[in-house]
Amino acid sequence: MGTENILLFKSNIKTASDKFAVERILDMHPHIDQWTIDQQDEDCVLRVISPRLTHNHIIDMVKGCGYHCEELTD
Amino acid sequence: MRIRNEDKVRLVKQKAMEMLVSDGFEGFSVNKLARACGISVATLYIYYKDKDDLITEIALEEAKRMGDITLGDFDPELSFVAGLRKQWENRSKYVLENPIASAFFEQLRTSTYQDKVMECIICDFKAKMDTFMQNAIKNKEVDAMPLEVYWSVAYAPLYSLLRFHHEGRSLGGKPFILNDDIIWRTFDLVVKALTPSN
Numbered sequence: 001m002g003t004e005n006i007l008l009f010k011s012n013i014k015t016a017s018d019k020f021a022v023e024r025i026l027d028m029h030p031h032i033d034q035w036t037i038d039q040q041d042e043d044c045v046l047r048v049i050s051p052r053l054t055h056n057h058i059i060d061m062v063k064g065c066g067y068h069c070e071e072l073t074d
Numbered sequence: 075m076r077i078r079n080e081d082k083v084r085l086v087k088q089k090a091m092e093m094l095v096s097d098g099f100e101g102f103s104v105n106k107l108a109r110a111c112g113i114s115v116a117t118l119y120i121y122y123k124d125k126d127d128l129i130t131e132i133a134l135e136e137a138k139r140m141g142d143i144t145l146g147d148f149d150p151e152l153s154f155v156a157g158l159r160k161q162w163e164n165r166s167k168y169v170l171e172n173p174i175a176s177a178f179f180e181q182l183r184t185s186t187y188q189d190k191v192m193e194c195i196i197c198d199f200k201a202k203m204d205t206f207m208q209n210a211i212k213n214k215e216v217d218a219m220p221l222e223v224y225w226s227v228a229y230a231p232l233y234s235l236l237r238f239h240h241e242g243r244s245l246g247g248k249p250f251i252l253n254d255d256i257i258w259r260t261f262d263l264v265v266k267a268l269t270p271s272n
Binding site: 003006008036037038040041042043045047072073074 | 114116117123
């Protein structure tokens with residue numbers, strides 16, 4: 001797995017119920033291999049492994065669920 | 075483009091252990107670690123999924139290193155005294171040269187990370203120690219006894235001395251620096267205690 005397939009975002013998906021709200025759409029997506037959210041960190045970093053999707057695809061999906069999501073840049 | 079620079083990887087590991095020892099698991103965050111290392115948060119998240127993953131990976135890596143040092147030049151076929159002496163040498167070397175990592179392991183012992191970390195190193199280590207003990211018992215160099223009894227006599231004195239050394243003082247706040255004379259004098263008493271009486 002190349003690191004270029006890892007997409008990182010700052011989010012406000014803070015709680016278990018927030019996570020539940022985005023879980024279904026991320027779990028079901030055929031082009032997402034794996035995703036995690038670090039809810040123990042202040043940026044609630046969403047980490048998505050996908051060889052096909054772009055940052056904007058994920059941002060649109062998460063925003064569609066009512067949460068903030070922006071690319072985590074260097 | 076992100077490059078996995080080995081110096082950076084070492085820095086991340088060292089800083090993470092330092093911060094975990096000083097701030098505890100609750101006070102530790104990937105953000106703070108990135109700031110302390112002068113690298114971006116994104117770089118850390120490329121290699122670690124989250125805080126738990128980072129702590130577990132760092133602990134596993136360090137546990138493996140500790141296991142390698144503890145078993146370094148240790149032959150389970152050695153006589154009991156020679157083998158125990160080698161263990162004292164290896165264990166004290168690791169603790170004295172790696173005070174932060176040692177404090178980190180102390181912290182892990184009472185945490186939920188302990189099981190994941192221990193199962194990784196215990197196999198090879200346990201196999202060698204079992205062989206060593208079985209030989210010692212067979213050769214009548216030591217009596218069979220419960221592991222806890224054995225450990226409390228064979229190794230606990232060494233770890234007490236190492237703790238006094240790290241704290242810089244012993245009982246009643248008396249200043250203390252560990253030296254070879256103290257280590258080996260204690261070792262001789264341990265051997266005496268473990269030697270069967272007839």
